[in-house]
Amino acid sequence: MKMKAPVLAVMTCSLLTAPPVLADIEGPIKSGSVDLNGDGTPEAISLSFDEGKNEFTLKAGGATIQGPGDDNPPEGVFIVDLDSRDKRKELVVRTGQTDYDQRSNIYGFDGKSLKLLGTVPALTEAKGNGIILSDSWQGFWNRRDKYVVDAKTGKVSEVPQDLYAVGVEATVKQSFPLARSRTDKSTIATLAQGSTIQVLAASPSGRKGEGYLYLVKSSTGLLGWATAKDLTTKTEGLPLAG
Template identity: 60%
Template sequence: MRASVVAVVTLMLLAAPAVHADEPVMSTSADLDGDGKPEAISVQWADGDAQFVLKVGSATVRGKTNDAEVRGVFITDVDGSDKWKEVAVHMGLTDDDSRNTVYGFDGKTLKEMGSVRTLTEVRGNGIVLSDSWMGFWNLREKYSLDRKAWKLNHVPQELYFVGTEATVKQSFPIVRSHKDKAVVANLAQGSKIQVLAAMPVGAKRYGDYWYLVKSSTGLLGWTQVQNLHDKTEGLPWAG
């Protein structure tokens, strides 16, 4: 394991308070293109439709629902240093189907900038932070605004911070890596462990993860979610 990886996951970071978006509405108005005149903004969708229709002024665009319920739109400002604001179409009722498709308006046309699970933090610095609940931890993803391309670009991470503690109720091994199954330690029953980070394995965005665990003796190794679910207690599991 590289020293840089260990250093990153063992640091304790203090998170700033989140900036959450407003509740979605089916229609509103806002000055999206910075010309000093507010545009009428609305989203049209009927239960069961595969598409929604977003209207800003005289501009119209259609977007896919991916079988999620359209709850409305809200206004956000990804980059407070420029003149534009953005409108997001919010879909879904649960963590599993939540989705926000973000659009920019240049005064003439609507531009789809990207889709994120949640708009957890939008501070006007060109960065969007998005949280997804992963059973017992929040997966935090970063998106960076490319204003020239009118796109929110996903910034992938090798590891995602977990930061939870559990008690081992049945001993299980932690291994060197998901490819190298050499045992680093067998976790003792009744001992406390820290789940430090998660590493995605495979092509699916929200698919399989391996988890970096710190033992009560200070050793680091990897395990899969089934061991954490079946052989530990104290993790904040929620559906």
């Protein structure tokens, strides 16, 4: 089953109050008008999909830009105010049908042309402070990434993290060791069958095909690193999607 899919608040174009999590979101719409660059003149906006080319076309004012589809037409375009300190509003076109392949493409309009400002897995939270929080499901935990909007260019860039919060518990059904560090595989603890562990954090392993390494707290309070394979095959109780 699909779990923890990011929620993008949906509003009609009438004046409704946005939920506290996502500020200033309107959409999805296939056509409408809004002042995107703050000059006081609304731009006509439309979104269409070419099934043969598998691409969408976004129009704003006299500008046009194409983007890749996912074999399905986007539900519409969202109007977003990523930074309430400026007069601009941004447009978001979402593609993808699952937690794993979804993308939110963010566009800006400068009065003459549309530009791709950045792409995030999902626009989960945007409160108008120039920060975007983006969630993506990783099998049994939710990865949260942070992006910031450049105040001058409007470009969206990721803020790298060394560790990602996980915060789930599991029960050991087959004993396995925890490594001392991400690079030192010597054993710091051996998890006892039937014991409860806490998976605290994840770190990209840096090795092709290995995904993440996980920081685990044993029932005796020791910290060490486990592989995804050990966690998914030798424990039970993880909130696995399937």
